Amino acid sequence: MTSQVVAALIAASGGLLGIWLKHLLRTRKGPSGSFVRVPTSKWLRRVPYAVVLLLTLGAFIYFERATGSSETKSHLAAPSIELPHAGETVGRSVTVSGTTPFLFMTHYVVVTSVSTGNRYVVGGGFRPGPGGRFVGAARFGEGEIGQGEAFALQVVSSERHLQEGLIDQLPNGAAVSPTVTVTRGL
Numbered sequence: 001m002t003s004q005v006v007a008a009l010i011a012a013s014g015g016l017l018g019i020w021l022k023h024l025l026r027t028r029k030g031p032s033g034s035f036v037r038v039p040t041s042k043w044l045r046r047v048p049y050a051v052v053l054l055l056t057l058g059a060f061i062y063f064e065r066a067t068g069s070s071e072t073k074s075h076l077a078a079p080s081i082e083l084p085h086a087g088e089t090v091g092r093s094v095t096v097s098g099t100t101p102f103l104f105m106t107h108y109v110v111v112t113s114v115s116t117g118n119r120y121v122v123g124g125g126f127r128p129g130p131g132g133r134f135v136g137a138a139r140f141g142e143g144e145i146g147q148g149e150a151f152a153l154q155v156v157s158s159e160r161h162l163q164e165g166l167i168d169q170l171p172n173g174a175a176v177s178p179t180v181t182v183t184r185g186l
Contacts, residue, residue: 149184
């Protein structure tokens with residue numbers, strides 16, 4: 001059962017419980033067996049509304065925790081690179097593909113030179129397709145620069161826009177794939 005369905009059921013049951021409590025607090029069975037209205041204080045009349053409010057709030061909190069924000073998700077799951085494989089020798093550019101649980105976030109390919117430690121966002125951001133599959137592109141060096149060097153590849157899912165080029169640090173809350181290290185061939 002999905003978290004949206006559970007949250008909707010909690011909210012609906014809160015509404016029904018509130019209606020039942022309102023009826024229970026305002027009526028009693030009279031001597032003839034029929035229900036009669038009983039005077040109640042204004043605070044007691046507000047109890048059903050408080051119950052509905054609390055259960056609805058609880059449903060939304062449950063939904064938020066079940067789906068999580070991007071900061072929560074980055075600790076629980078991350079994008080996964082399927083191609084290229086770790087240790088593979090690649091050309092100046094390569095297609096990066098894999099899967100991600102973050103269907104509505106923008107993804108970026110980040111290339112880090114192992115020798116210098118410089119980290120680059122390559123290409124623009126992209127969104128995953130159906131089933132969380134993604135395809136992006138990575139470039140390694142310029143011309144002859146970078147030949148024979150090792151590069152670390154990562155895919156970063158972020159709600160923030162990342163500019164193409166050198167980047168000092170990744171944004172807080174970004175989900176980062178495990179590193180795949182490849183070597184650029186000649």
